[in-house]
Amino acid sequence: MRFRRTLIAAMVSVTILAGTGAAAAGAAVSDEQIAITTPPAGSTAWTHDHSLGLTMPNPATASATDVARFFAGLSAAEQQRLVRKYPLVVGNFDGAPPALRYQANEQAMQQELAHQQAKVADSSTDSADRIAAQSRIAMLQRLLTPGHQVLAFDPRGRGLVAEVFGDLSTAERVSVLVPGSDMDLEHFYGTTAAPLKGTAGMAMQLRSEEDAVSPGTSTAVIAWSGYVTPVGLGADAATARLAQAAAPRLESLMSGLAVTAHPDAAPSLFCHSYGSVVCGIAAPDIAAPQGVSDMVVFGSPGMDVPDAAALGDGVRLWATARNPGDWIGDVPYLEVAGLGHGADPTSSDFGSRVISSTGSYGHADYLDPGTASLRNFADIGLGRYPDVTCRTTGDSCLSGL
Template sequence: MTRNGISRRLAAAALALAAVLGAGGWAAGGERPVTGPPPGTAAWLADTTLGRPLPDPAAARPAEVAAFFEPLPPAARESLAVRHPLVVGNLDGAPVELRYRANARAIAEEREHALARAADPALTPEDHTAARERAERYRTLLDDAAPGGPRRFLAFDPRGRGLVAEVFGDLAGAARTAVVVPGSDIDLRTFDRAGDPLGTPVGMAGALHGATGGRTAVIAWAGYTTPAGLGPDAATETLAGAGAERLTRLLDGLAVSTRPEAPATVFCHSYGSVVCGLARPGPRQASGVVVLGSPGLGVGSAAALDPGVPLWATARNGSDWIGNVPYVRLFGLGHGADPTDPAFGARPLPSTGSHGHTGYFAPGTASLAAFAGIALGR
């Protein structure tokens, strides 16, 4: 093909990409990613009750955080979590059970703040409604306990649309760990929902945990700002780049707090595939990466990723709309080559029995069976 022919083909693909995304709401975009350390960091750094500096959430590596907490008496740990719940709850490398308690406290405190805003006469009726909705959401996070006890949150950040991560299973004691990285339209409000539950990180993580017979601890990780709708944010990599930094820190923290000989397996759905591709986890961070319903990984082939981390690509089912998005990366739009193309270099996984963009974790599907096997290290 001539150079002009190639240019025309790429231009046509770019126009097709814009058309597909435009049908989903191109005007919706401009999400600002949540970045930096959690709220309350300034007060944390100013705390001198232990007679020595506390680790800087923005700079301390998870291994340094773990080394800080390890010699502290239980009472000192609890005191820090009570005074600084948002910091401790989001501090990768801190003891897992301590983070659970800190996040439960943080969610309860945020609910009280939201209820106060809902009754504040200085605010508008719209503000009151939004505050009541937030308060109710926080209540469900605290009250909708599973049969095994209260829900366990490894992260909670009320900024923006809200970030949250929930754990299924025994994260500290399980032989294997998995992380589910979701795609667009996931936030505090849509983290779990009755409609289309398998399209949420909670539904995906719960299905995977069950499929492994509970032998793998699974994290439903809505820990980055996702695109809202199929607009410019979904077609570009700005949010994915910010999410990749946060995912990298999560994986570094898990390498400290779980079994280092068995790093997490990362399951990346839809736009979450771009996050995982840009994170490029190494063998100390991940034992494998699985992509499903993927628009691309932001790279041209598997060779651009760490060769020490196996990459699996799940076959697209015939009713998954993601197949209508051109696999291009041009003029800042698109996420590169199709990972299910044999030329990409990923290991193939079946998807028999799955339906639609969010059906890959459905019970009885070949994809969920394959995911469980990989999560178990088979």
């Protein structure tokens, strides 16, 4: 198995480096990441807690509808008791009231902050662990600044997090940003020089554009770094293993939104790079009571499906034309023995609605201000389909709408 992973990593690296040269020369070939597929800490104690005289919904199996019903049946005092006792369970429970989740995750982050500060203060902590702890402290302090709405938080591994920009309780349009590789708690906000390389930065940019296009529409955008992403350009990026583990988590998020948020239309999904693999695998199980969900992929290496029809009837797929500086176009669009992610969603026979990305350049720059892709994303998120610009004049990306 180790030999196979090493071989895959080598093949991917050679392919990408051969196609992109200096642009990818610094890319790392990563070790295999461990997917998080189990409920958060405290879940076992939660399921065995009979102090309320109720059967607690199982974090591993309960539907969002059942979770919503459970919390709706609690008094405010009972809800607060559970937040204090099980912040990680409540904070990550799709179907629970978002405001309650924000409160629970604030408490969970405060606990993690204290834990990391203790590590830094401990003289026995080695230098590498101290640096990692300091980095996590900085991110936690940022997320704990008043005004942040953290919908999910899990400190395990590299850290999972999701943040809401806007008011989910009143939003007429809701969008979800699903990131690709190298995204985790530490990189959630990108860098000062490159905020759009972080999930939160992309989400804020999308919402800003939506507000500029339609200032009278109430919007919310969720930056969802809720799965373990590949690191670098190794075996994890070339296979669907992590995406398969992530898909149920995305499906759960969407199910939770269906019962806790009530926009005029189904939430839209914006899936970048490896995130489009997650979206492709999750799509057949995404059911939105408000109708069809728009799914927009950009910088996609493939979606692990043969064509748009395989995504199911509940999804309308928009594929963003690759810009000339996006190295992802040099990765072969194929799948052989689990290596690769299949057909190119921007190809003419895939069946997607291909939209323009004029003005963008690079793998992570599709949301740059002034680009056709960013404007298209906003128009799709707002449901302003007649304003969307197709890849080329005369394209039929708007047919049937």
